[in-house]
Amino acid sequence: MAKKKEATVEEKLRALYDLQLIDSRVDEIRNVRGELPLEVEDLEDEVAGLNTRLEKFNADIETLTSEISAKKITIDEAKALIKKYSEQQKNVRNNREFSSLTKEVEFQELEIQLAEKHIKEFKAQIEHKNEVINQTKDRLGDKESHLKHKKNELNEILAETEKEEEALLEKSAKYEKQIEDRLVKAYKRIRNNVKNGLAVVPVERGAAGGSYFTIPPQVQAEIAGRKKIITDEHSGRILVDPELATEQKVKMEKMFAKL
Structure with missing residues (x-):
């Protein structure tokens, strides 16, 4: 049962980060249009x-x-x-x-x-x-x-x-359906409250992506364990470990290349 629970949390984290990568790609496209x-x-x-x-x-x-x-x-x-x-x-x-x-x-x-x-x-x-x-x-x-x-x-x-x-907006809607409503609502709330639209970020050099506040080693270990969804106490963003982030980026880049 423990393994199943761990896998479920990991799947949620991967799905959330995938959704973030898709939405960030849409943001990039809209930024190209700019003003x-x-x-x-x-x-x-x-x-x-x-x-x-x-x-x-x-x-x-x-x-x-x-x-x-x-x-x-x-x-x-x-x-x-x-x-x-x-x-x-x-x-x-x-x-x-x-x-x-x-x-x-x-x-x-x-x-x-x-x-x-x-x-x-x-x-x-x-x-x-x-x-x-x-x-x-x-x-x-x-x-x-x-x-x-x-x-x-x-x-x-x-x-x-x-x-x-x-195509990306269709993918975004599809990925949202794979994530429970509670997490989607939290994701969207965080995304709307942060300047760059990043609601899910990897840990980079001991801090949340884009932040200068160091995350305690124990918390970093918990994030890497992928046993529960952890948010950054300063920005409220959902945190994922660097390895998971890299794996999902590689996967999503392949998908973006086909669009």
Whole structure:
């Protein structure tokens, strides 16, 4: 019965370490992609924002052009009225009528001056907006070119790694089913709590992998005995002996090579 118990614990440790190696391989693949998906998303947002800005400036120019046309009509109407009032002044019966028409002419002249001032301002605004549009188009061209490059880069990486990642995720799910739920939950909890996702680590130079805290010799002996599952008191990681780790790495590398 003792031997059976020892073998069962060892099998659990091997299965847990295999699962760790698979999940670490998935992590490596995702790290290769790194920040690329986020970079692509940010660039897409920037391109969309610049296009929206261009649309707004073009709409503003259309509005200003319409305003200029309206002011030109105002000027033409004012000139027509000035001509009309000037003709009427020739046939006035008294100074009062002449003075009234003179005021009307002066008012229309002011209307022309104001309209011309507005036209000048609108044209200056259009000129400024066209400058900004040209700058924005240049920036948009750069961003679109950069986005295309990053998309191609991401697609190449996805093409290279997507198939392997899918196969590894299937293996991960398969290996999880071979381990009791209690241990899988513990493994996932530890994995989520540690920075590098390593929940199961071998003892290296008398300490847990990636740690500087020395494990007492007695505990190291217990780990090597594979009679119970032992966790590191500092990091909470599940510990395996170096020999077991090496054996499982060799086994899993052969499996990865076939994917």
